[in-house]
Amino acid sequence: MARIVMKFGGTSMAGSERIRRVAQIVRSQADAGHEVAVVVSAMAGETDRLVNFCREANPLYDPAEYDVVVASGEQVTSGLLALTLQALGAKARSWLGWQMPIHTDKAYAKARIGNIDAEALIASMQSGEIAVIPGFQGLSDENRITTLGRGGSDTSAVAIAAAVKADRCDIYTDVDGVYTTDPRIVARARKLKAVTYEEMLELASVGAKVLQTRSVGLAMKEGVKVQVLSSFTDENAPNADSIPGTMIVSDEELEKMELENEIVERQLITGIAHDKNEAKLTLTRVPDLPGAVSNIFAPLADAAINVDMIIQNVGRDKGETDVTFTVPQADLVRCTSILENAREKIGFNRLISDTKVAKISVVGVGMKSHAGVASTMFTSLADRKINIQAISTSEIKVSVLIDEDETELAVRVLHTAYGLDAE
Ligand code: ASP
Ligand code: MG
DSSP states (O other): OOEEEEEEOTTTTSSHHHHHHHHHHHHHHHHTTOEEEEEEOOOTTHHHHHHHHHHHHOTTOOHHHHHHHHTHHHHHHHHHHHHHHHHTTOOEEEOOTTTTTEEEOSOTTSOOEEEEOOHHHHHHHHTTOEEEEETTEEEOTTSOEEEOOTTTHHHHHHHHHHHTTOSEEEEEESSSSOBSSOTTTOTTOOBOSEEEHHHHHHHHHTTOOSSOHHHHHHHHHHTOOEEEEESOOOTTSOOGGGOOSEEEEOHHHHHHHHHTTOSOOOOSOOEEEEEOOEEEEEEEEEEOSTTHHHHHHHHHHHTTOOOOOEEEOOOBGGGEEEEEEEEEGGGHHHHHHHHHHTHHHHTOSOEEEEOOEEEEEEEOGGGGGOSOHHHHHHHHHHHTTOOOOEEEEETTEEEEEEEGGGHHHHHHHHHHHTTOOOO
16 A cells, blocks of 8 residues: 555546546545545646636736636646546545645745645545645745646645655656657657656756656655656556556666666666757857856846857957857847847847757766767767757756757657667
């Protein structure tokens, strides 16, 4: 017997038929003798619809009232799932964010969870009642409803799993796990049995959008074992206890799984991600002097614009140089205007931007102890005449910036080069 937190995303909760399937999955875990809490998202599309209403009501909406509106989608699905479970003969009740409560700060629309009073919840789970909890919502110390930012139900689930010290947090979605790369691009992408928190953070933040990035960070901090798996299965599908999905765990835990032969031997590279939401900026003829680069990046940091890859060319004659970097495409307009305003102070000649770029990243803890990962990447791309515009690396990741049109080709070439193709 274990204590399990299950989370179901919007597509899993979209309509009575889907909710009935979810209720069956939940009940089978309860019938297996587990203590169960379930965290639910709003029905697919519902949060977008509610956000639109807020915009229509007042384009400069007050985030606290926005939270009152958008938190309602999850209230509906939590009540409906409790009702459906009861219809199946299970004991179930809903617990709204303010009832536990799930304390957050007062950054409305993007609140962070503080502590969760889980005592009553644990007692109810121990009594054999299934707890159904709306994701995405919490309570500020001003006693008002908050929400956690889009995709926040994943974070709710992990936070609750940590608070009740769950043995596992199963995140049910419309894909059956985390893949070596996007299966829509590479038909021979393989489902991974397990990845580490670190790898998942890199994969999530570079474009493999399975989980809200913040939820993975929280799972790592709290040591919550997370499984990503599909709710789009039939009654004969393997039980979640047999780990049909992908486990996201610590390095040590993963090694243990390896030893127990639960996973095949690890590869050097775990996955390949792509991200088309970056923009490249180049400032030409920046003075090649101490402080020049700081004049560029300090105002961007003040504006909370996340700069990713940075290249400074070797100075040309006359003590000038070019500086190239990437920012999220969504911040490009703001970024350009900040730099234009600082033109005098920075002292550049031209500002060139390009949104037709893609970042391709190879990720794997295995590269910590192996040389040659980057060179395999560069050689494979060169063989296909794909030009690299910028490079960045971390301990477990190498990223390159290329022409957006070459994204699919690059991902396929690298997937093969690192031996990731399924037989
Ligand atoms: N319903 C919210 C959203 O769409 C939270 C979630 O589903 O994770 O962002
Ligand atoms: Mg989601």
